[in-house]
Amino acid sequence: MTDAAPSSEKDSSYVVVARRYRPRNFGELVGQEHVGRALANAIETGRVGHAYLFTGARGVGKTSTARIFAKALNNPAGPSAEFDGSSDIAQAIDVGEDIDVIEIDGASNRGIDEIRSLRANVGVRPSRSRFKIYIIDEVHMLTQAAFNALLKTLEEPPEHVKFIFCTTDPEKMPITVLSRCQRFDFAPVEVTKIVGRLREIVTAENAQADDEALELVARRAAGSMRDSQSLLEQVLSFSDGHLTADQVHSMLGTADDERLHALATSMCNRDAAAALKQLDSAIDAGVDAGRIAEQLLGYFRDLMAVSVGCDPSLQRHTAASMHDELKGLADAWGLQTVLAVVALIDQTLVRVRHSVYGRVLLESTLIQICNLPDLQAIADLAAAAKSGQSLSSVGAEKKKLAPEQPTPEQQAPAPRALATPTPASPESPTPPATAPAPPAATASAPATPPPDPTPAGNTNGAATEPAATNSEAQATTDAAAATPSPAVSSSLPKMNLSASTAKAVFAAALNEVAQMTASIALMADLRYTTDSRTGNPVLELVYPADSGMAMRRMSQPEHRGTVADALAAITGSPVTLSIVEGAARGTVKKAVVVSPQNAAKERMERLRQIESHPWVQTAIETFAAELVKIDPK
Incomplete structure (x- = not known):
């Protein structure tokens, strides 16, 4: 130097x-x-x-x-x-x-x-x-x-x-x-190194400057040493020999961190009037609307970093001393909502640069942010549904799913629409156990739609029951495969496996495995045979030729193994479970003609089942929704 x-x-x-x-x-x-x-x-x-x-x-x-x-x-x-x-x-x-x-x-x-x-x-x-x-x-x-x-x-x-x-x-x-x-x-020069160099220059120029003022100049330079020195010379000419943060903001036409934080807090509180008042105060102080939009984008960038757990050293646009305040705001807002706000401000910034009504565009964006739905709650709800956890504990103000100790009622096996296993005599064979298909209902409620692009989560206020489409069934299957199956109860009644009791034993075994595993198993036809070499009983699950996905899923250890373990626990001896590919559905089954009276009765029964489903009840309570459509089976 x-x-x-x-x-x-x-x-x-x-x-x-x-x-x-x-x-x-x-x-x-x-x-x-x-x-x-x-x-x-x-x-x-x-x-x-x-x-x-x-x-x-x-x-x-x-x-x-x-x-x-x-x-x-x-x-x-x-x-x-x-x-x-x-x-x-x-x-x-x-x-x-x-x-x-x-x-x-x-x-x-x-x-x-x-x-x-x-x-x-x-x-x-x-x-x-x-x-x-x-x-x-x-x-x-x-x-x-x-x-x-x-x-x-x-x-x-x-x-x-x-x-x-x-x-x-x-x-x-x-x-x-x-x-x-x-x-x-x-590489761009780090803020701390720029501040150190600016401090040397201020000392050589026989001037004084607050650390906060130098940090503001360094952050504004965005990694450019020459830009920081040019800005320093500009603000030194504006000051009286002692450079302060207020003088930097006044000279550069920027808003201070406290003003930005107050504006963000108003938006987090859904107070549009307070947010507009904060914006008006900043513009009256000489801050340009486009400059505020740029600063807000940088502010929410740091808020996004804090939301994912970054330490203060990764804050690029706000002071490190504001980390605790940002953390509190991030916890209250949620990562998904912060990501949506970043997208909104970025889109608005592009529009402001090409419009003479930048203030109006920014005010419109602030109001949109204040009326955003709680996207983090929606994301938590979807995560809970995918993982198979109870959805009743997911509230609008909950930002992260926390592990909870299950209650005695939650520890008990969830009831399923499967036949109750009872020993059957050869004279009266038990009818095959059947389970209704997973409900598929669409619930909707009026909500303020967020602007495009829409962030993660269903932001139009609609909640769709899982298993309505093949892609949703696939996602639910993946979640069930990743969830360990519950242990088979040791107090199950013992049953002998034979051709006449095979269906009852199989239905009892499905009551002890995960619901998704049971659903996949019920897609097949059950067939009882014996091993030609050992004479041991064999249960074959015959899947239609056009159900390759279900057949592949059932072949995986997390599904096939749990069913085999349940069968062994009920019969008291190992049971061979075989996966077999059969003919296509169209070649083995004929269309069943259902009378209009039976069809209407079946629709009403299906409607009652869907309305009483816990997931549908949770969606209706969470979003104040109502059932508007029932998808056919």
């Missing part, structure tokens, strides 16, 4: 802060220590290439590093990472006037004629230094013809020539040029 102070004379010789405090050697590079170390080691070990490409965002030190590298290579005592910065060559390079270090602006010298001139001068040896170094800034602006003219020279330049290219958009460069260069990526 140079100790030069601004001239007290008010003349045209004043040099801006960003130029006066540029790094002069590898040790002064801030945030790019990895690049400085690599270049210094290349010089010390004699592994200096002929072409380098420095990429990164604006103001992160690409051109400054190129000048430092040039000074190290052209050090009068020989190439060295610890060069003499007071030599004539080093000072000339610092001000861009060295005859052997040619800096070219690629944006204004982008044609093939300029590159032809460069090629003509490449063969001329340097005047007083060891190397002739070409620094081409914004090299991606060169035309395709100019790149093509540079290729051969770039690949095999004279020994005394080095190329250093700087660009903010390497994707626009031809791959043939990229492959001929050693590439170094310059």
Whole structure:
């Protein structure tokens, strides 16, 4: 860091802060220590290439590093990472006037004629230094013809020539040029490092600044050291020698963190009037509506990070001291709602930039956010339904599913519409046990629909009962497969397995397994046989040829094994359970003609079953919904 102070004379010789405090050697590079170390080691070990490409965002030190590298290579005592910065060559390079270090602006010298001139001068040896170094800034602006003219020279330049290219958009460069260069990526400078550098500059300028004010300037720079220095010079001119956070907000036209937090709290409380009042107060204080939208997007980005458990070090747009406040707001709002708000503000920001009514658009967005449904509760409800847990405990204010100790009533097996197993005599065989298909009902309730894009969760106020479609049945099957089946009760009545009692034993076994496993098993026809070699009983589950998914599911150990264990517990001996593929449904079953009276009676019975289902009751209570449609079986 140079100790030069601004001239007290008010003349045209004043040099801006960003130029006066540029790094002069590898040790002064801030945030790019990895690049400085690599270049210094290349010089010390004699592994200096002929072409380098420095990429990164604006103001992160690409051109400054190129000048430092040039000074190290052209050090009068020989190439060295610890060069003499007071030599004539080093000072000339610092001000861009060295005859052997040619800096070219690629944006204004982008044609093939300029590159032809460069090629003509490449063969001329340097005047007083060891190397002739070409620094081409914004090299991606060169035309395709100019790149093509540079290729051969770039690949095999004279020994005394080095190329250093700087660009903010390497994707626009031809791959043939990229492959001929050693590439170094310059990362955005961290906020803490920018604050440290700004503190050094403030001290050198004989001024004072609060830490909060410097942090605001650093965050506003978005990783650019040069932007932070330009902003610092701007706010120092506005202040009276002591820089405060209020002066930074007033000068830059931004809202402070407390104002943003108050605005977000009003939206979380669903208080649209308070949110509009907060916005009006911010605009009256001189904050532009578009700038507020940008700050809100950054604020909710940090709120999103806190929602998933990140520590304060990952907050990019708010002070680390606000972590506890953000955590409380994140817990009250829920991750799904925060994600929806981020999408809304991002969409509004794009519209604000192309509209003269930015304030109206932002006010509309704030009202929409205040009227968003509780998306986290909807997501929790869906998660509970998928995992098979009780849904009655999922309330509108619950943000995360917490493990609960089951009550004695919950520990008891849930009743199913399966035949009660009773020992059957050969004279009176037990009829096959059947279970109704999982209910499929659609419940809807009036709710405020969220704007597009819709985040996770069903935000239109409709709750659809699972197992209505094949995809839903598949998701429910996956959830049941991942849930361990309950242990088979040891107090079951023992039953002998024979051809006449096979259906009763099978129905009793299905009462002891998970409901999804029982549903998959009931899709097959039961057939009793014996092993021809051992004479042991075998139960075959014959699935139609067009039910491959159910057959594959039943073949999995979590389904087939649990049924076999239940059968063994009831019969007192191992039972072989075989999965068999039968003929297609159309070839073995005929359509059953149902009379209108029986069809109406069946529909009424199905309606009563669906209305009494606990999932449907929970959906109706949660969303104040009503049944509007019953899907056919």
